[in-house]
Amino acid sequence: MGVQQLYQKVTDDIIREIEAGNLPPWLQPWKQGRRGGIIPINAVTRNCYNGLNVLMLWAERQEKQYPLAEWLTYKQCQEAGGQVRKGEKSTPGIYVNKQVIEKGTEDEWLVPFMRQFNVFNLSQCDGLDHIADAGKMVELPEHERNEQAEAFFAAIGAEVRWGEPMAAYIPSRDMIVMPERGAFRNAESLYATWAHESAHWTGAKHRLDRDLKSRFDQDAYAFEELVAEISSAMTCAHLQVKGELRHASYCQSWLEVLRKDSRAILSAASLASKATDYLRAFSEEKREAA
Template structure:
């Protein structure tokens, strides 16, 4: 455990003023999101019966775009699968077997869902929990290891930062 001193921003002098970021219009948000995922360069095969990341082939498979109720649902699932994509041994090498053994799959799903939420927040996508069937498995993991949620959030943050680095690198090159 670590201790931190916190101060209300009103108590601090000389800080830059961070104004809230205005929501982008839907078409701009969708264009930005498409560009974000394109910059990553993951192989995505559309038209499959379900969404999944297949580590042995290092590809993401997704249903047709029209199978989703709206663009937000599509992008939330796409973000979830991209978080799985970051765990590949050639990227962030997220090997959870040593710590979570039989629960590694449930823990990876927790990482992917938290990472998808972080990615959607960055992209201004109003995603929602689409994997409620995993909640029982997540609760089992969380009951067995009180620090699991911190580990999951940390890994999700690293995965999100990894994905963001592709579009941020291109933005820096364009500037």
């Protein structure tokens, strides 16, 4: 089967499954657990910090050269059986939420509010080795690795930071972040996720310059996710990676985009094929040069 026929088959399968409307829900392809990467997380709840807190904790970690991106409050430290070392200073964070204000018996409105909270890096605490040990890197067993897929992604040469609490492409750093290999439910989920984030990587301005704002406006993010997921399916088909990857289930989250534009799926498939071709070229160029 030729490359374009392969792409078309993947696209047709996705369209058919979306239209059937009986798809299972998307499942996170990695297990929850401790991480040791650059995205700030709470050492106890394992939730990622967001908004301005990411930048504040990033900056503080870089300045103080903390080895871990894990933080917790003084109370959380004590409840976990640890103690903040004497003289250590906390780092402020900002909590943003909305409070319901009632007026009479019928009217009510939401009033936004902010409050400061303080956290300590895990490195500032004693007695929490049991938490720190849980953050050690886990590798995918050698016998589960797909040599063809490993060579494919290695040839691309994108910077990948392993050990994060999430999978994402960070445009500002031109970097892909991924959970550790051993956190994935299986090898197929690992390679499908890697292909998805690699597809996002291709859209950077100095690569394919995939700017979707002009056509999809506020739906540009959703459409970019659709492109990346279809490209992931195409890449996995090219690599002959099998398994229940549930690409179509993920695409179902973006049905609103498809309802607004009947040709959106065709546009997404076209852009996805370009992204996959871009990724494939790295391996093919090396083979030709050999």
